[in-house]
Amino acid sequence: MSSINRALIFQGGGSLGAYEAGAYKAMNEDVSAYLKREGRGQEPLFHIVSGTSIGSINAALLVSYVKENKTWEGSGERLIEFWEYLSTKSTVDNMPHFKDYWDFWHRLDRRIASGESARRYYSTKEFIMKGVPNVFVPQTPSLDNRFFDPSNTWYLYDSKPLKDSLEKFAKFPISTSFENNEPRLLLVAVDVQEATPVVFDSYEKEDGTRKSEYGKYGRVRSDGSLSKNSDIRAFEHVIRYDDGIQSDFVLASCSVPVNYDYTKLNVETRMLVKEGPDGSRTMEDNNQPTSNGATNLRYFWDGGLLANTPLRQTILAHRDYWIRVRKLEHEIPRLRYGIINLHPAKQEYLPTDYDGVVDRKNDIIYHDRTLFDENVAILLSDFAMFAKSLMSLAEEMGASKEVLKRMLEEKTRVIYLGTGEQVSYKDLLKGRVDVDFVVRLERKNDTHTISNKTFDFSESTIRQLIQDGYKETKEQMKEVIARVRREFSNT
Numbered sequence: 001m002s003s004i005n006r007a008l009i010f011q012g013g014g015s016l017g018a019y020e021a022g023a024y025k026a027m028n029e030d031v032s033a034y035l036k037r038e039g040r041g042q043e044p045l046f047h048i049v050s051g052t053s054i055g056s057i058n059a060a061l062l063v064s065y066v067k068e069n070k071t072w073e074g075s076g077e078r079l080i081e082f083w084e085y086l087s088t089k090s091t092v093d094n095m096p097h098f099k100d101y102w103d104f105w106h107r108l109d110r111r112i113a114s115g116e117s118a119r120r121y122y123s124t125k126e127f128i129m130k131g132v133p134n135v136f137v138p139q140t141p142s143l144d145n146r147f148f149d150p151s152n153t154w155y156l157y158d159s160k161p162l163k164d165s166l167e168k169f170a171k172f173p174i175s176t177s178f179e180n181n182e183p184r185l186l187l188v189a190v191d192v193q194e195a196t197p198v199v200f201d202s203y204e205k206e207d208g209t210r211k212s213e214y215g216k217y218g219r220v221r222s223d224g225s226l227s228k229n230s231d232i233r234a235f236e237h238v239i240r241y242d243d244g245i246q247s248d249f250v251l252a253s254c255s256v257p258v259n260y261d262y263t264k265l266n267v268e269t270r271m272l273v274k275e276g277p278d279g280s281r282t283m284e285d286n287n288q289p290t291s292n293g294a295t296n297l298r299y300f301w302d303g304g305l306l307a308n309t310p311l312r313q314t315i316l317a318h319r320d321y322w323i324r325v326r327k328l329e330h331e332i333p334r335l336r337y338g339i340i341n342l343h344p345a346k347q348e349y350l351p352t353d354y355d356g357v358v359d360r361k362n363d364i365i366y367h368d369r370t371l372f373d374e375n376v377a378i379l380l381s382d383f384a385m386f387a388k389s390l391m392s393l394a395e396e397m398g399a400s401k402e403v404l405k406r407m408l409e410e411k412t413r414v415i416y417l418g419t420g421e422q423v424s425y426k427d428l429l430k431g432r433v434d435v436d437f438v439v440r441l442e443r444k445n446d447t448h449t450i451s452n453k454t455f456d457f458s459e460s461t462i463r464q465l466i467q468d469g470y471k472e473t474k475e476q477m478k479e480v481i482a483r484v485r486r487e488f489s490n491t
Contacts, residue, residue, distance in 0.1 A: 005047040005333040006031075007314050012053025012304035013342035013366065014256075014454025018083040018462045019443050020058050022469025023340045025076030027441075030477040032072065034484065045072040047333075050186040050314045052303040056253035057166060060245070063185040063202065064170035080466055082169045086134050087462035090123035111353070117448040120461060121355070124452040131157065132457045134165045136260075159251055159260050167247050175210060175244030176202040178326075185245060186317055188303035188310045189252040191215075191237070192262060197306050198239070199313050200249045206324040212239045217419040219273040235419075237298070238268045252300035262299035269294055304366060309339060311370035315377055319433050329430045338439040340469075343367035347445055358451035368440060377435045384432040387425075437487065439480050441473050 008027075010020050028045060035041050051059030061082055065075045092098045099115030106114045113121065131137035136157040144152035176182035185202035191214065198214050205211060215236035241249070252263035307313055315335065322332035343363040351357045391404055408426040416423050446468075450456070 003333045005318065005335055006045070007048035007050060007318070007335060007337035008046045008059075009309060009311060009314060009337055009339045010049070010051035010055025010058045011340060011342045011366070011368065012051075012055050012254075012302065012308045014054055015086075015457045015462065016342040016443070016454055016465065017054035017058055018087075018465035019342060019469035020055065020340050021076070021079040021083045022466035022471075023441055023443075023473040024058070024062070024079055024469075026470045026473035026477060027338065028072060028076040030474070030481060034481055044181060044183060046183055048184045048186060048314060048318065048337075050188070050310050051253070052188045052308050052310050053254050053256070056187040056250050056303070057162075059185060059187065060166070060174060060247075060250050061170050063176060063183050064172075064174050067174065067176055067182050068171055078169070082165070083462055083466060085169070086132070086165060087457055087459045088132055088134070090119075090126050090458045092119050092122045092126075093458055093460060114448055117450060120448060120453065120456050120458070121450045123458040123461070124450065124455040127455050127457060128452065131161075133161060135159075135162050135457055137161060154258075156261055157259055159254065162254070163247055163251055166250060170247075172247045173241065173244030174202050178203065184317075184321075186310065186314060187245065187249060187253045188307045188313055189249070189255075189263070189300045190303055190305050192299045192301050194237070195306075197303060197310075197313060198252075198300065199310075199317060200239075200241070200245050200253075201317060202245050203321060204325065210241050210244060212241075213237065216272055217421065220270045233419075234270065236270055236272055238270070239265060240268065253303045255300060256302045257305065262301065264297045264299055266295050267298040269296060308366045309341075309368045309370050311337070311339065312373045315373070315433050315435070323430065332433065334434040334436050336437040336439075337435070338441065339368055339370065340441050340443070340473075341368040342443050344443060344445040349447075355451045356449075359449055359453070362451060362454075363445065374435060374438060377433055380428070381432045381434045384429050387429055437484070441476050443468070444472060 008024070010017075013019075031045055032041070035043055035045075049059045049063050051057070058079060061079055062075050065078050066072055069075075099119055101115070102113060102118040103115040105112045129138070136159050139156045139158050142154035142156060144150070144154070146152075174185055176184060178184075182202075185200075187200040189198050189200070190196070191198050194215055196214055198212055200212055201210065203210070213235035217235050218233065220232055220234040220236075248263060248265060252265060255261070255263045303310065314337065318335055319332065322328045326332075343366045345363075345367045347360060347363070351360050394404060395401070408429070409424050411422050411424055412428065414423050414428065415421065416427070
């Protein structure tokens with residue numbers, strides 16, 4: 001029986017990240033108590049912490065805390081302290097009878113917003129115009145010099161206050177290791193020009209360095225020549241960070257398109273070698289400098305565009321680490337993970353006003369859509385087990401090892417997403433990720449919800465989100481712990 005790794009996955013959702021703080025505190029308490037009762041209190045609470053957008057902020061804060069303090073105890077309180085630091089009072093929060101006025105009219109006509117809904121709505125209006133001191137501030141608007149349309153003015157925000165807040169609560173760079181029993185931090189951003197997810201990883205790669213590689217995969221010129229023996233197989237782009245994950249990488253994951261400018265990072269671009277049918281070798285035209293390994297600025301956006309719930313990236317990173325770094329092809333640690341879903345998939349009532357329709361659209365776009373990824377991972381694991389059983393049966397029935405070896409080395413039609421290379425049947429059986437337990441914690445959408453809820457950093461809302469996250473998770477964790485006891489009592 002393989003060992004177990006637990007992963008916690010934080011979604012993106014702006015100020016809804018405060019809900020994750022409350023939810024995490026509840027999870028910390030219940031999982032820690034369960035492990036202690038089982039005599040496993042020495043185990044890490046989570047082996048992997050992944051995040052996208054505001055989820056990357058929460059993930060970085062947690063891993064930094066655990067690394068520096070060498071304990072998970074107190075990490076929930078630290079996360080809540082961070083969110084209380086981000087929150088601020090809005091003008092309407094200081095108006096004594098603002099909510100009473102709106103509630104009066106709401107009782108007369110249910111189509112009119114409730115006092116709490118109006119408070120959130122006008123608080124976010126103010127924050128969008130004036131900013132939030134510890135999160136973002138407006139920049140000078142960029143006028144339309146293309147169509148000369150005043151209504152096409154571009155309103156941008158500076159995220160430096162968020163970076164300062166993050167660095168106040170977390171210590172960068174963040175580098176962790178399996179050997180030191182430290183959690184692995186995985187963050188997801190998007191390369192704007194490649195339109196591909198880029199994963200920042202606090203663990204070392206197989207060559208002992210920390211880096212993120214992406215883009216095309218192929219032969220890379222290693223010594224400036226074009227001889228057949230002068231190149232290796234590698235990715236086109238690489239970001240190196242041997243000292244660990246930087247705060248700028250976290251900000252790259254949080255650079256919401258249109259609202260914020262691109263986050264710029266130094267990226268090494270390597271020229272790929274292209275072989276012609278006659279065996280000739282040329283460099284691919286990728287509009288990059290001809291010098292191999294040139295470092296240039298590339299531009300990044302919020303990881304939520306492609307992976308607001310980075311389950312797929314977590315599974316692939318887990319597999320690659322154990323196969324490539326730990327050199328363990330079989331029986332790699334089983335993966336159990338929890339997802340805090342900030343964007344409810346279900347909503348009992350149908351919105352009929354503009355703001356309500358926009359709010360529902362946003363929840364549908366950004367809610368957890370990883371069931372397919374989970375099912376694919378389980379399907380591959382089941383097929384791998386089935387194939388191994390058939391191979392054992394074939395050997396018992398007299399099939400030679402040479403015949404079975406030839407069958408395993410045959411190429412499939414499957415393309416490995418990480419590199420774009422065609423894989424063999426042997427590759428399909430190697431390093432399967434057994435996802436054996438999944439927890440999805442759902443945030444409930446209250447009746448006071450608004451479309452710009454991700455911008456609501458008001459003290460009242462942040463406090464309520466923390467409380468809701470804690471309370472709702474406590475209720476859901478009762479069933480989770482009961483499931484754990486039922487399903488794994490005999491393992």
